[in-house]
Amino acid sequence: MGLQPLGNDRGMALLLTLTITALLITGALEMNRRVRASVISAAVARDRLTLNQMAAAGIHGAMAMLIKDKTEASVDSVQEDWADPEKVAEVLQDIPFEAGKLTVSIRDEMGKIQVNALIDFPKGRHFNESQKIMWDRFIRLLLARDEDEETFKDLDATAIINAVKDWLDSGDDDATTGLNGAESEYYEGLDPPYSPRNGPFTHLDELMQVKGITPELFNGLEAAYGLDLFMTICGGTQSSGTVENRNFTFEGKVNINTASLPVLMALVPSENPEYAQAIYDYRNETEDGEFIHDLSGGTWYKNVPDIPGDMTIDPALITTSSDFFRIVSTAELHDVRQTVTAVIHREQALKTGKWTCRVLSWQVD
Numbered sequence: 001m002g003l004q005p006l007g008n009d010r011g012m013a014l015l016l017t018l019t020i021t022a023l024l025i026t027g028a029l030e031m032n033r034r035v036r037a038s039v040i041s042a043a044v045a046r047d048r049l050t051l052n053q054m055a056a057a058g059i060h061g062a063m064a065m066l067i068k069d070k071t072e073a074s075v076d077s078v079q080e081d082w083a084d085p086e087k088v089a090e091v092l093q094d095i096p097f098e099a100g101k102l103t104v105s106i107r108d109e110m111g112k113i114q115v116n117a118l119i120d121f122p123k124g125r126h127f128n129e130s131q132k133i134m135w136d137r138f139i140r141l142l143l144a145r146d147e148d149e150e151t152f153k154d155l156d157a158t159a160i161i162n163a164v165k166d167w168l169d170s171g172d173d174d175a176t177t178g179l180n181g182a183e184s185e186y187y188e189g190l191d192p193p194y195s196p197r198n199g200p201f202t203h204l205d206e207l208m209q210v211k212g213i214t215p216e217l218f219n220g221l222e223a224a225y226g227l228d229l230f231m232t233i234c235g236g237t238q239s240s241g242t243v244e245n246r247n248f249t250f251e252g253k254v255n256i257n258t259a260s261l262p263v264l265m266a267l268v269p270s271e272n273p274e275y276a277q278a279i280y281d282y283r284n285e286t287e288d289g290e291f292i293h294d295l296s297g298g299t300w301y302k303n304v305p306d307i308p309g310d311m312t313i314d315p316a317l318i319t320t321s322s323d324f325f326r327i328v329s330t331a332e333l334h335d336v337r338q339t340v341t342a343v344i345h346r347e348q349a350l351k352t353g354k355w356t357c358r359v360l361s362w363q364v365d
Helices: 007-072 085-092 129-143 157-168 184-188 204-209 215-219 261-267 274-284
Strands: 101-108 236-243 246-250 324-333 336-348 355-364
Touching: 007 085, 007 101, 007 324, 007 336, 007 355, 085 101, 129 157, 129 261, 204 215, 261 274
Parallel strands: none
Antiparallel strands: 101 324, 236 246, 324 336, 336 355
């Protein structure tokens, strides 16, 4: 019996060695990948936790500013520290974070049009006429910004206002407002069907469910703003009586000291939009870095040089104070960002008389 050549055994041994080596290298690389992924995942989780804490700290810092403001003044305006980004940034410097960046903005929700004030809660059946007039000015202003005259060509201000009223009202046996409102029969005939709330809006984007309010009208066009920036569901207060288990109302008063230019335009006569610009400029006028005009009185706008003395804004539409605010806190760390948006209500404790901030909504993006 002859001897077998050793070459084949050596070849097999080398192949086996190479295979085992390849498997070990592959295993090592996979283990390294998993370890690195685990480390990165842990780092991301750690950073997100830190971002969450930073953003929350920003919200609480803003609330502290608003409480301090309430104890010092009864008027809320663009002239106060909470409305000044630089003053807010100074407060944030006291928050001890080793790394990252935190920015916070505070906006007055009562500088907006209160959606639920369009009708007379708690009864909830009829228009608030002063609100109806303001809505008409505002919706016509938005529709007029359709530069190509195509997007909003089929929309009508009166029809939209009537449809919003029908969405809000109740106890009217589903009677449609005017010739172009919309009650249950209209919405239940859609695909998919749904029912109107017949009560106050609970989320602002619910407006897009109302007949005539398109996403373009709500969100705005490329070169034009939409409803969402200038309307709010806030503003509910305790009513003096209870109707059909409802004990709340919406006064609908806009804070003239913080209202944006488009909202101011809805407060003044439609034929004189320049009055809104004059009011806006007057309240922001400064000299040597200091505001020079007093905004504490409810008729201070009559002191504006470019406005005639006989021009009057309906007192039922305006106020100079607010307790509803929107706080946006954005934290950044290692190229990762997290934003928290909180809507708060300043409230005074009955027993202690101390002011606090109650969070109405908290959204993390």
